[in-house]
Amino acid sequence: MSELKIADLWKGYSAQPVLRGLDLDVSAGSLTAVLGLSGCGKTTLLRVIAGFERAQAGRVSLGSRVLDDGRTYVSPERRGIGYVPQQGALFPHLTVKANVGFGLGRAERKGSAVAELLEMVGLAAFAERYPHQLSGGEQQRVALARALARRPEVVLLDEPFSSLDASLRTRVREEVHALLRAQGVTTVLVTHDQEEALSLADMVAVLREGAIVQAGTPDELYTRPVDVELARFLGAVNLIAADFARGVAATALGELTLRPEPDAGAATPRAGHGIVMLRPEQLEVVPRGSVTQGAAGSVEQCRYYGHDALLHVRLDEPGEERVLLARVQGEQALPAGTPVVLAARGPVTVVN
């Protein structure tokens, strides 16, 4: 297993740059999600890694092997990188078995390898079927088995679950995740679904306008996004004005501890004014009079999701922050108009 490194990658079509100096390190054996809105360049990135497109500048390397650096270019068939495109792209003229064995030599195809792969994805009974006789989820699993057949060092998944129904998506996602884990193969997953990225990946790299704006563990990204835009992209967020002093933020909701900077220690504690970020689940909704610290308000709207509910709470004090979002357990949903107190749990993150 070796690390996939992408350094200062530029790629564009007809003078319109799509990737602008992109850097990304994918550590060996990890599952890295590249998260971005459609049109941000994530598919182009995948295609350059796979070798379907050539880099205009920069460098793609796998371990000690340079795949593409503007001079050297390894063609896709010599890269040993598996690829699962959006809709699976199973060869419609071949059976499931022949699809999975497509990249194998004649001898290997005859052996037990194909059967084992089909066993692995739980489709041993489907060997003689044709792709159109399979459901969307089954097609995806065959596509994955086909990509894994040649024991690639890296597997690329291009929005593999987006074409599936919501009900099927979660299940197929879990199955695929378990499979990739079991194989220990380095995986790059491209998606626009932040929930998918956060729940599946070891590392998430957020791509915006052709460059990585932040890469880190799902937890790092969710709790310490580099900017407001990213904070909003990863989930609902409350932004509150604060005064900083001695590692504490004074806000309309009371004094909240600041999340320590990742490379803290040497840095002097923050001072002055700024904005802090609170996720809805950091706000607690309590009846009036039961707490000392907090801000009084009333429920304006209640979005009920079953497992939980999102309350829109308008604060009584006419401050700069009008409506805050609070996530509560489903059974704690309150009707609009209920007077409440919002209590916050730190730590909070300063955002720019």
Next chain:
Amino acid sequence: MSALAPTESTPSSARAPRADRFARAWSGRRRWPLASIAGGLLAAGLVLLPLVFLVDQALQPGWKEVERLLLRHETAVLLWNTVRLALASTVLCAAIGVAAAWCVERTALPGRRVWAVALVLPLGIPDFVVGFGWVSLEPGLHGYLAAVLIMTLSLYPLVYLPVAAALGGVDPALEEVARSLGLGPWRTFWRVTLRQIAPAVLGGCLLVALGLLAEYGAFEIVQYQTFTVAIFTEFNLGFDTAAACALSLVLVVLSVAVLSGELALSGRGRSLRAGAGSRRPAPRVALGRWRAPVLIGLFVLGGLGLGVPVGSLVYWTVRGGSTTLPPASILTDAWHTAELSAAAAALASALAVPVTALAMRHRNRLTLLIERLAYLPQALPGLVIALGLVSFSVRYALALYQSTLELIVAYAILFLPLAVVGVRSAMAHTSLSLEEAGRSLGRRPLVVWWRVTLPLLAPGLGAAFALVFISSATELTATLLLHPTGVNTLATQFWAYTSDFSYGAAAPYAALMVGISAVPAYLLSRRMITLARMGRR
């Protein structure tokens, strides 16, 4: 129909009279579309008429005579000539068509848009004009190789077009996956791309093979004996209609064999249609050092297929103009051609409406059969249909023999498949629910048909009319057999001059025909793609 399925299985309905079961096939509450059925049956009858009387005429002298005729050595020679020509030209057309389509659709070829049109244009030049173009410049050109050359250059667009369309429809992700699985570009083409476009290649080859079997004029010009040439000679010089009809039966059998061979092959590929989702266009391959050879190849192809016939026509027109300017007859002949073609186009379009309406709205065994029959003339040489009509009129309706009406009907039968294809695409835009909406607004069925359905059909009818018009205006073989004495068309007059070696006089007629068909050749080409797809259903 599915709602009827449970009742049909009960014993009582199994014993129901045939007529009753038949009536119920028309989906219960709806009334029989009587007018459509009448029109559909008329179309089917017209298609069957020449075939029936062809057989009838062939068998007139008795089985013994037919046997003697068909088991002659000459028949074997004809068969061998026809088959080896069909095989060689079809294979060449397939190779050229696929290679050219791939270069235009998948590579960064300079001037792709121009090539895309230029490579289709030979379709707008009638085959016998191509033959004329070559032989008038090089009189020594004759025999097998000349026939292969001319037919390949005339017919390869029939493969090129559907393959180009199919290449655009192949999901590039398939090829990319193959590459990521370790296949090089060539093996990817063989194992993935070619498999995806195989139905298009087969469909194109079918049209080429049928065209080869049907061609007469070009083979006469290069003096190559095929079935059509022999049939024509037998009929025209030997005045032996029975012998001509007997030989025609062999030709029909060959055509049906080609057709069923294609059906069998493409039937195996039915599983090819898998779900197609959102796709990116395939990236174009940089030609690199292949750029010059590819461009030279395409220039040669264009030069031979388009440059030679067109150049020859220009040459003879200019040269002939100074000495023997064709008399005013070219105007009269053009007028006759236009009249006949317009009447045929109107008839074929009118017949196509009930055929498609039945097939698309009242699908059952009878309507399906009617639709299939309407497509049948695609596989029948014009010569065969003309002979069938001659046999019918000579024996049972002499007044019709070589009448204007008979020629118009022959054209309409011959090009009915084109009309059906044209109308069919428009019929898809109409629907019963639109008509029901019109009825619910208080209009009578005929008014609704006139005010709702017909306007929606108009573009399709226009396309059908144009297709049949162009094809009739450039038709030679059936016209030679059926044209009324004293009434000449552009094609027959061209043929008369060519037979006298009056190339200068013939050229303007050919130029006019090319003018009629070459401009809309591109439109025709789009329809051909549809036709090639229809053929696979």
